[in-house]
Amino acid sequence: MNTTERVKQELRRAWTIAKKDIRIYYFKSPVIIFGIIFPFFLFLAFALGRNISPVFLFPGIIGMTLFFTASSVGPIIMPWEARMRTLERLLSSPVSIQFILLGDILAGFIFGIIISLVPFLFAILGFRLAVHNFPLFILSILISSFCFSSLGILLSTPPSDNPSNIMMLSNLVRLPIIFVSGIFIPIERLPHAGKIVANFSPLTYTVDLLRCGFEGVSQYSVIRNVLMLVLFLAIFLLLGMKLHKRNLAKRL
């Protein structure tokens, strides 16, 4: 068997891991309900009583939903598998840790996209919003979901078998991000320090791309947004895989 065939087989097995994750960890009512309700309540909290146009708000809501759902379960899969003693069995199967993690990322990627359809359909059907550039909209959803799901894997690298510790860390990182990514306040209206911090949030580029998809206008160029998301994706993915491999023995 040559390397290409081996990689093909491992990719198929990553898909098997993704199906397992979706079945065991994602398709549970609390996960789904939280994925939909949390961004909805944030939306209510920030939009009610303020004169904000739906075409400005919805890209932010969709981006936020994508961010929270794609990175929601990824952080707890590894600690949970370690705690339930299923990890060693998984690691002993003929799938490398990189492809196991790829499977975990794939599950978050799919879940993020499916749940983000809810606010998207709400925008299209409820508020009669039109998508100005559909291919760009799709591209931004795909690349962002992959990026956020990879962030979830990076967040699960501390070798703990206590999912609640990892969730605390995860929320500590994720919650502040939504306030510095131009979701509720446009980036151009942020103070200077806020603008600098916004550059370090991948969600900034997602929301900007989605606004470009809806309105045709954006703060940054499309190329910059896409490149920044790819850069974040590469960092999350490579760093996550490296740290997971390093911490594996401590986790068992």
Place this chain on the structure above:
Amino acid sequence: MAFAIEVKDLVKYYGELLAVDHISFQVEEGEIFGFLGPNGAGKTTTQRILTGIIEGNDGDAWVMGHNIRKDAFYAKSLMGIVPEMANPYIDISAWNNLMLMGELYGVPKERRRKQADKLLEMLGLYERKNTKVKTFSKGMKQRLLLCISLISQPQILFLDEPTAGLDVQSARLIRNLITELNKEGVTVFLTTHNIEEANQLCTRIAIIDHGKIATIDSPENLRQAFQSMQSVEISFAAPFDDIGLLRKLAGVNEVKRVGEKLRLYTEEPAKVIYELTNFSRSNNIKFTTLNTLGPSLEDVFVKITEEHKGWNYEHH
């Protein structure tokens, strides 16, 4: 003879702790190879390296001819593994666990369905195949883990304490299955500290202690090598407490009380029997049973690990 497992100078550190200390051994194809040692001796670490779960710091290992570091994918494809204290996924059924693992091993759908049916039937889980594993007892979970390890029809089976904490029936079922699989040509690497189990099942045994291999041999040869641990077991008709008198008999190295019996360790059982009959006659003490015993594997194990401990103390 082809080697199913070949280990050369394997080393593993956990921080400062040397868990596996330059060990080398081979397991021949078709063997049931027992890997014994006290807790913390390095058994599980060695098995984890051999099954590609963790990497050693130095040395190398090959499983069915595949280097476990460079060709882990191929080596793992040929293995069936029951790790120590592992669990199946409890939120899905036994059947779905088997399908999941079959898929991860690249077993075609039709074949994994047939194999799953056969294994569940064989290990007495067929009736519960669609039940979520969270309702299973420990014995049932362990039997399911064995089913999972066999779904890909492996050439080599790694079992880490497969019967630990199980009821007699489950343990016996698993031991019988191991024997049957071995008859069909499956090599078995059995990590255990159940000495009697190793004695019953294994062709050869390695004893590991403080990360080093203390000895490798067949259970019978190990016993033969420890002739000084032969014994004569005696029980007297009336209570007898003066062990000191028995220690003075010619040929007796040591006397131990084992329940109601007394065990006299010796290199010359015949001489001790002669001495005991004279002792009985001259002191007018009748005995009810008199048996000669070879050294048990447990005796050998304790002796080796104690000697090894002494060796370690002397050398550190």
